Amino acid sequence: MSTPEQxxxxxxxxxxxxxxxxxxxxxxxxxxxxxxVLADLADQNDRLMVLTADLGFSNRTIEFSYRHPDRFFNLGxxxxxxxxxxxxxxxxxxxxxxxxxxxxxxxxxxxxIRTDLAYPNLPVRLLGHHAGISLGYYGTSHHATxxxxxxxxxxxxxxxxxxxxxxxEQALRQTVDVEGPIYFRLGRGREAxxxxxxxxWEYGKISVLRKGTDGVLFANGIMVSxxxxxxxxxxxxxxxxxxxDLHTIQPFDTEGVLSLIEESRNVFVAEExxxxxxxxxxxxxxxxDARVDGVKLVRIGxxxxxxxxxxxxxxLYQYYGLDAAGVAERVRTxxxx
Amino acid sequence: xxxxxxxxxxxxxxxxRTETVRLIEIAKxxxxxxxxxxxxxxxxxxxxxxxxxxxxKWVDRDRLILSKGHCAVGVYPILADKGYFPTAWLDNxxxxxxxxxxxxxxxxxxxIDFSSGSLGHGLSIGLGMAMGLKQQKSPGRAFVLLGDGxxxxxxxxxxxxxxxxxxxxxxIAIVDRNGMGLDARxxxxxxxxxxxxxxxxxxxxxxxxxxxxxSELVNTFDNLPSNSDKPQVVIAHTIKGKGVxxxxxxxxxxxxxxxxxxxxxxIEEIIHYEHA
Numbered sequence: 318m319s320t321p322e323q324x325x326x327x328x329x330x331x332x333x334x335x336x337x338x339x340x341x342x343x344x345x346x347x348x349x350x351x352x353x354v355l356a357d358l359a360d361q362n363d364r365l366m367v368l369t370a371d372l373g374f375s376n377r378t379i380e381f382s383y384r385h386p387d388r389f390f391n392l393g394x395x396x397x398x399x400x401x402x403x404x405x406x407x408x409x410x411x412x413x414x415x416x417x418x419x420x421x422x423x424x425x426x427x428x429x430i431r432t433d434l435a436y437p438n439l440p441v442r443l444l445g446h447h448a449g450i451s452l453g454y455y456g457t458s459h460h461a462t463x464x465x466x467x468x469x470x471x472x473x474x475x476x477x478x479x480x481x482x483x484x485x486e487q488a489l490r491q492t493v494d495v496e497g498p499i500y501f502r503l504g505r506g507r508e509a510x511x512x513x514x515x516x517x518w519e520y521g522k523i524s525v526l527r528k529g530t531d532g533v534l535f536a537n538g539i540m541v542s543x544x545x546x547x548x549x550x551x552x553x554x555x556x557x558x559x560x561x562d563l564h565t566i567q568p569f570d571t572e573g574v575l576s577l578i579e580e581s582r583n584v585f586v587a588e589e590x591x592x593x594x595x596x597x598x599x600x601x602x603x604x605x606d607a608r609v610d611g612v613k614l615v616r617i618g619x620x621x622x623x624x625x626x627x628x629x630x631x632x633l634y635q636y637y638g639l640d641a642a643g644v645a646e647r648v649r650t651x652x653x654x
Numbered sequence: 655x656x657x658x659x660x661x662x663x664x665x666x667x668x669x670x671r672t673e674t675v676r677l678i679e680i681a682k683x684x685x686x687x688x689x690x691x692x693x694x695x696x697x698x699x700x701x702x703x704x705x706x707x708x709x710x711k712w713v714d715r716d717r718l719i720l721s722k723g724h725c726a727v728g729v730y731p732i733l734a735d736k737g738y739f740p741t742a743w744l745d746n747x748x749x750x751x752x753x754x755x756x757x758x759x760x761x762x763x764x765x766i767d768f769s770s771g772s773l774g775h776g777l778s779i780g781l782g783m784a785m786g787l788k789q790q791k792s793p794g795r796a797f798v799l800l801g802d803g804x805x806x807x808x809x810x811x812x813x814x815x816x817x818x819x820x821x822x823x824x825x826i827a828i829v830d831r832n833g834m835g836l837d838a839r840x841x842x843x844x845x846x847x848x849x850x851x852x853x854x855x856x857x858x859x860x861x862x863x864x865x866x867x868x869s870e871l872v873n874t875f876d877n878l879p880s881n882s883d884k885p886q887v888v889i890a891h892t893i894k895g896k897g898v899x900x901x902x903x904x905x906x907x908x909x910x911x912x913x914x915x916x917x918x919x920x921i922e923e924i925i926h927y928e929h930a
Contacts, residue, residue, distance in 0.1 A: 387789070390820070393815070395809075395812035397809050397812065398809055401775045401779050401782065402779070402781050402813070404768075405778065405782020405783040406783070406785060408783055409713075409787055409789075411786050429775065432771070436759075437760050437769050
């Protein structure tokens with residue numbers, strides 16, 4: 318295994334400019350937290366392993382490899398093989414963490430996740446990073462706007478979508494011993510902190526981040542920050558929203574979600590996913606199953622019958638109304654209607 | 655290594671075939687010929703080669719992944735015979751609520767090392783097991799029974815590449831080279847030859863034998879290197895439907911149902927079959 322020094326040529330110094338190379342991502346990406354947390358956990362637990370498919374620099378699992386070279390496996394660009402290998406490893410007592418783009422896990426490896434991980438209920442953890450449209454102009458092949466819909470229909474599979482570095486760390490630490498497979502849906506890793514110091518994050522439970530009286534806004538992933546900011550600006554206009562992070566999509570916190578809907582029938586769901594089949598659909602399922610009457614559900618997400626235009630990630634969020642201004646506008650319009 | 659009792663292995667192969675006919679009659683459809691081509695392979699693995707115990711969860715055991723999961727009906731009688739579950743389970747094969755279905759479920763059937771059915775996955779699974787066992791310094795090995803038509807699946811070659819890269823010498827693939835898929839001969843549907851050259855090119859150590867000749871099978875498995883850095887593949891040349899003349903090399907019997915007198919006559923034929 319090469320050392321970091323060998324991997325990152327010393328004669329390239331871009332620190333004074335806006336230029337960057339892969340070796341610098343570790344100073345930018347909070348997704349690096351995953352590698353560090355997993356390496357810490359692996360210090361205490363020899364069952365932990367990390368697998369990636371030639372994306373160690375992108376997802377920073379390379380940093381795990383420096384600390385635990387014997388428990389890091391780079392499977393090359395062969396994602397389906399990687400998922401099945403992880404299943405085999407898990408049968409021998411390992412807890413493999415498998416990291417690659419969410420688009421490859423959620424779509425390319427869908428059947429392998431169902432048949433090799435979920436059906437035998439093995440403790441493999443999938444780290445699907447750069448979910449949603451966060452890869453911007455890298456394009457639709459690298460976007461995952463369908464993965465929650467797919468994963469949500471697979472029995473035994475847990476789905477967790479952390480909003481920032483803090484909740485990602487909590488998510489990893491709290492789920493080491495959870496039975497069966499987990500799909501962690503991660504962003505690009507450069508998102509601003511969504512949680513304030515001292516705010517709690519509990520696996521399987523929604524986090525209520527703000528209380529209001531006019532409506533309830535559920536969000537997860539990158540949309541949590543947008544939702545909080547939207548709620549702030551709407552408050553100054555006299556619209557008072559509850560904001561909750563619906564980070565654990567499976568198992569679904571039906572009780573927590575319905576208790577907030579009980580307080581207000583104006584329900585908004587903001588997600589970086591197709592509005593068909595994602596978190597809004599999960600909320601709708603809960604509403605229908607519990608026969609809650611009079612709910613006005615507004616889905617804020619990616620249009621389900623389109624593929625993305627080309628733009629940088631933050632231009633895309635703006636274009637599709639998946640930023641604070643876009644969320645606020647949808648809420649404002651809906652409340653006036 | 656115990657001395658092989660070839661008569662016992664022959665009798666067990668016959669048992670695998672007759673039980674397959676009996677069980678499929680209960681279910682009313684099943685994969686006869688895919689079991690029959692593998693009967694001697696399964697007999698040799700379970701009754702001679704593999705290091706297994708009365709505890710199907712023994713951590714240092716050799717594993718067998720039925721990557722061609724549709725041969726499970728021939729494996730269930732072996733597992734019952736090993737005492738992993740009551741033989742009465744066989745009598746309700748594939749009936750509602752039975753743990754035993756056409757494709758095996760590791761969560762329901764003691765002795766099944768991995769659930770299978772979707773072709774192309776098993777070699778990767780076996781590689782993961784081999785890597786895990788190696789890491790734990792376990793003597794356990796991972797055997798993977800592959801169909802030859804299954805080798806059309808791209809993932810097999812992803813796993814082959816990775817197994818050589820990770821020097822998984824404790825991974826043993828067995829190709830049941832019966833020459834046929836469901837529709838036709840493998841070389842008509844999608845050519846896989848030159849097969850030995852392909853495995854060699856992927857940096858595997860290749861062994862070939864007559865997959866119905868018990869003495870050859872025993873010798874091949876006995877002579878697998880114990881400390882190789884190379885994964886091992888045994889290409890076992892077999893006949894699809896072997897042991898029942900009217901099924902041999904027939905494309906009609908990949909799936910079928912033998913009822914009553916037909917099943918009985920077929921069992922009689924299996925018992926009196928003259929093996930070369």
